[in-house]
Amino acid sequence: MPLELVTIPCLKDNYAFLARDPQTGAIACVDVPEAGPILSALADRGWRLTDILLTHHHPDHIDGVADLVAATGARVVGAAADSHRLPPLDVAATPGDEIRIGAQTGRVIDVSGHTVGHVAYAFADHAFTGDSLMALGCGRLFEGSPAMMWASLQRLAALDPGTIICSGHEYTESNARFALTIEPGNPRLVERAAAVGAARSAGRPTVPSTLAEELATNPFLRASQPEIKAVLGLSGASDADVFAEIRARKDRF
Template identity: 45%
Template sequence: MGGFEIRQFTCRADNFGVLVHQAASDTTISIDAPEEAPILAALDAAGWRLTHILTTHHHRDHVEANEALKRRFGATVIGPEKERDRIPGIDRTVTGGERFAIGGVTVEAIDTPGHTLGELSYYLPDAKALFAGDALFSLGCGRLFEGDAPMLWESLQRLRALPDDTMLYCGHEYTATNARCALTIDPHNLILQERVKEVEHLRVSGQATLPVRLGTEKKANPFLRADEPALAEALGLAGAAPAEVFAAMRKRRDQY
């Protein structure tokens, strides 16, 4: 089944809420549940009834509204098996590499640990959409709270392997700060420069910087290109392993 509609909106201070709707099966999925009121407002505006919540990871700003929405709609909460004990209201668990159906929607779960140890990203092939939670951001990546740099670098390589025409959705509006940091790592990248200009225009006009085409991210986001010798050299790490280059980039972003 096709016929997808995806609506993105702001929750909390800088979280994104996202609803995925497929009319043919009357399925409506909330990607994470950062805050109840904005999700209810988005559902009401669209005239949709929530059927599922798809959780990327256990952090409070991604699961806070799980139980309230479940009580209101009877929605099914689905999340990572590795974090089942930390996700409120969870009904069903999935693991990386698993392909499953939600109503008429096909979902592929991708292991993306690093930010947390059990985080999953979700790829909807029929909708050409990737929901990367806090693993991958536009022009950046997640902070290493529970995992380490080699772990997250391996995770990002899995996401990088998805088709270029995939639209990337992330958990937060961090792109402007990521952009400024990315330019210090890869200042001569023309595609990055163009993306930075786009981001600046979007933010000045009060618009979201996401979603973005994954093919653009593959060329502009230095965190997806830690295995490029030119980036290693720019960081003074010529000949270093990609995971070491990635760790240096993440450390720079932490301090930015």
């Protein structure tokens, strides 16, 4: 049985996620921008939190951890490589480790780039990607290199296309506007951008998405496509160099 997912808006444009194993009732929260909305979502459903999974150290992903642990006693999981700047961890994980939510098993994936030590958690049907792969985008490179982020995105791109991508922010509308500057003739992208605009006008979230959607429309996953290389004047360049150019253009957008 797949994880049951609840998407929780936090702060200005962050998301936290509750992932519940329907077989055992175990519940994980992925990232904790603030505790209040998460505690409310748990109380509304009569759920008891068992685990907290952290993707990276930025304050808008961890500032609510202490309050959430105090209220629930949940086990905290995060990257061993990032443990010096995360809240106290009960489980210090390394890439390739398996993490369990009840009967559900997920894999820890190194997705360094936005930060060094950033991890994603990939379960059978869901991947929690934080600020690495995002809806129609990817995180700004605060610590890693373009080559590092491109390699991280390739690890995520290799997951099953049906994987539900649970990313950390509601940036999709702006990301769509940028994506159209890179690939204006992509009919899937044009259609998705219109759907994203309609959703935001109605106050609906655009996260999560699916990996299949991202592979078809997200320019940061499509740097290897010959048509994109041609548009950018980089037909002979490596995929990583094309990704670097797309990221640099987004930083200036």
